[in-house]
Amino acid sequence: MSGIDFINEVKQSYIRRKIAFYGLLSLAFSLVWLAIYFKWQPENSSSFTVLFIWGIGIFFLIWEIQKTRRISPAAIVQHLNRTQPELQESCHLLLTPPENLNLLERLQVQRLAPLLRALDPKKAIAISYNKAWFTLFLSLFLSAVILFLPYFSQEKTTLATTSEQPENQIKTTIKSVARIQSVSIRVIPPAYTHRLAYTLNNLNFKAEEGSRLTWVVRTTGNINNLQLNTAEKSKLTFRKVATKPNTYTTSFTPARSFIYTLDLNAKKSELYAVELLADQNPVISIQKPKPYSEIQFGEPQQVNVEANLSDDYGLQKANLVATIAQGSGESVTFREVPYPLSLNSIKSLKQHSVRKNIDLKALGMTYGDEFYFYLQAWDNHRGYARSETYFVQLEDTTVVTDGAALSLGVSVVPAYFRSQRQLIIDTEKLIQGKKVLTPIVVQERSNNLGADQKILRLRYGKFLGEESETVIGANPAAEHHDDDGHGHSATSKEPNNATELLAPYIHQHDTEEDATYFEPAVKAQLKAALAQMWEAELRLRLSQPEAALPFEYKALRLLKEVQQKSRAYVRKMGFDAPPLKEAEKRLTGELNKINAPDNIENRTEKQSYPFIRQALPWLSAQQPGFIKAGKEILLLQQAGQELAQITVNQPVKYLKSLKSLRQLITEVQTGKITCSPCLVTVAAAFESVLPQPTVPLTPQSVHRSPLAEQYFRNVK
Known part of the structure; x- marks a missing residue:
């Protein structure tokens, strides 16, 4: 047998004997808990507790067994070196591969071989079973005591004792010691909550407003009087339930939260509180649109409404009320249009999402009209909520909306600034009629619109000094000829002539860029509008009215902004009062007829509590x-x-x-x-x-300069 095989055999023997040791402990532990369980037969909660404790004990025993299984050969070798002196603390050589040993270590391993064969694996690591057997016999004794000794219970002793007493004395004793055994409250919520009835065991509880409350009290014996007293001095007497012995009940529907006591035989109990939860109003949250929005010219004339509605017990219905304002001045007309909303549940019946798309064209609205709307919701009870009013306006590009017009503003912009809108209308008509027109007619009309766009572009170009389109895309300051009338010399052919090199940068003649009266910011915006017109004209010449339409809208927007910025104003004239001669009038007024007002009022503050x-x-x-x-x-x-x-x-x-x-x-x-x-x-x-006391006002000391003191003395 090799050294490694011997160590493995020692390990397996140790694990088997350790499992047997822990098995005896588990058996002893289980016998005691089984005796407890079968003797008293606890209820569900107590039974669960007993089984839970027994499971914890078994878990720890299994954990110790698993810990024993994970013992390493190195630990066994260390134990053998410590407990077996004849091995000369050389057992660790058995775990080293033979090729890694030197000559002296190999001789030591050969010397250990007969010693290992003579050594019993069971005696290598000794385990004592005395504690396990003692624990098992002790558990058997305790189990026998639990199961067989307590035959006479407390109930039999009580009956034997009370049987000797007179019957009247027994009844008096039972009534005197009667107490409340259990109390349960049944809550029947009102119909608007859509909730089923439920039962509570806690005497301090919360219930829905309008609920029907029923107390069911079980006592240990017959009682003379049981009342429910509230803080408002109202009393409810419990009545006995005929079908259940020693059971009493009472019920009522409270109007508000209250505090009560359960008085048994005129003996008051502790104070208990009942809090009634009032029905909350619905909550409306609108995501789209914004509180104020404007539909620009060319955008779809639609209003998309997205909102979330919620309530604590559910919603009954919801409406969107729209108001349309049309006209201007004194001829404004209003009409109201209600829209019922369909409620779509998000997570439960308490939360709903609302989506409504309103077509303003179908309502007969046009540019300059205004659209107001708000949401309102009702819950299942009496709750009502209404959102803020949201405002949507259709932009009217024909009206100047600058607030400075009230200051006598005078427009210096020609009337044909607004002709870009007519081009947009004609382009939209062409796009709508492409289905019924021939390609030749479409091409001709698109080309004509391109020509109109060119004429309009040239008109606006005059405001930037563009007299013709020969200089478009070129550098007018860098190109000159001998016959342009600027007085250039044709004989200047020197390669390093400083005048010609600096001519594009220091040309002193009037240029087209500077021949305008616009501010630089307005000029840049007008240039951007002309660039958009160029792009629109290009698409119209190529018979692509759909591609030209976005550029036409952009050009119109820029032109309207230019129109707002290019306004002249005249200052209002008013009355200028003559200047006062302060040196003659200052401190000359008569103050003898001026009396300080005296207001005397007697008030008695009513103190709270x-x-x-x-x-x-x-x-x-x-x-x-x-x-x-x-x-x-x-x-x-x-x-x-x-x-x-x-x-x-x-x-x-x-x-x-x-x-x-x-x-x-x-x-x-x-x-x-x-x-x-x-x-x-x-x-x-x-x-x-008690409310917090108010801090009395204390007079503050004011330090004045000598000049101020003299001033106040002269005033007095």
């Missing part, structure tokens, strides 16, 4: 211990009533403080205060209820 204000100083001065209180008990009760009214609206914030106040009142009545945290909690609640 008067009892809380009176109780807070006394409460802050108290310490735990014996106390003698007289009127303070009534004062605390009155302050508690004020705090209860606040707690109805904010139960989460003040319910704990109200409970502490009730406990404090009980202790004050007994003459000894033992609850120190109650004093701090109630005092903090009283301080948070």
Whole structure:
């Protein structure tokens, strides 16, 4: 047997014996938990807890077994070197390949071979089973105790004891010790919520506004009286359920949030709060269009409305109400058009998306008209919501919309600035009629439109100094001839003549670029418009009216902007008052008839929460211990009533403080205060209820210069 085979055999033997050890522990652990489970037979929640703890224990045992399986040969070799002296701490040589050993190490391995054959793998790593067997026998004993010893239960002892008592005394005892065993609240939401009825076990709960609340109380015995008391001094008496023993119920529909107690046999319970959730109004969120938008000339005359509508319990319907304004001046007419909207659910019935496409041409709108709309939505109850009004305007290119026109503006632009729009209209008509016209007619009309575009371009070119189109695309400052009348000499042929070299840059004659009265920014924009006209003319000459139309629109837009910038204004004239002679008039007025107004008004401010204000100083001065209180008990009760009214609206914030106040009142009545945290909690609640005091205004000291002091003395 080789050294590596021996180490593997030692490892497998150790793993088998370790698994047997942990198996005994698992068996002992399982016997105890099975005995507990079969003896008491816990309910679902308790059964789950027992099984969960048992599963955790088994998991740790399996984890230890897996940890044992992952033991390495190096660890076994280290253990053998430490526990077997006869091996001379040379077992690590068994893991080294023979070709890597030197002569001395090979001799040592040959010497270890007979020692390994004589060594028992079970004794190489010893494992004691004493603890495992002791644990197993202990678990068997505990299981027997759990299963066989507790035969007589507490119920049998109680029955045996009570059977000897008189019957009347038994009934009295049962009534005196009767208590509330369980309480469940059934909530029936109103119809507008579309929710099914549900049951709650928490006495502090939230419910929908308008819900029907039903309390079902189970007691340990018969009771004389069980009431539900609210902070508004209303009382509801529980009635007994005939089909269920020791079960009582009452129900009502509250109008607002409230605080209540369950009083059993005139003994008050803790305070509980019921918060009613009011129905929220729908929420409208419009994504498209923007609150104010304008449809430019040439754009589709349509309004795409995209919105999201949501509500806490669902929507019933939604409408889009549009208002159309047509005309100008005193002849403006308005008409309203409603559009019912179809609700498309996004995630649930509570959220809906709305998409509506409105064709303005179908409504008879034209350029300059205005379109207003808003969305409105109704939920299943009484909720209603309306969005802001959105505004859409159709651009009217025939009207100058500069606000400075109110300042007597005078337009110096010729009338034919607006003829580019007529070209656009004719081009659109040609595009629409291509289906019924022959190609020759289409080509002829397109060519005629190109000629009209050329004429219009040349007219606008005059404003830039372009008298003809011979210089288009060339450098007019660089090309000159002998007979151009500029006085150039034809005999100048020198190659390095400085005049000719600098002529394109310092030419002093008037050029076409400078023969205008436009500002540089306006001139650049007008040049851009002429470039667009060039592109449109090119497409029209090639019988491509569809390709020419975008350039025509761009040219019209640039021309309208030029028209707005090229306006002259005349300053308004008004009345100029004569200058005042300050040296003669200053500080000469008579002030003897000027009296300072005296306004006297007596106001008595009504303080809020008067009892809380009176109780807070006394409460802050108290310490735990014996106390003698007289009127303070009534004062605390009155302050508690004020705090209860606040707690109805904010139960989460003040319910704990109200409970502490009730406990404090009980202790004050007994003459000894033992609850120190109650004093701090109630005092903090009283301080948070009271409004913050206003800071009185203090007169500020003003430091004036001697000149200012003299001025105020002269004024007085």
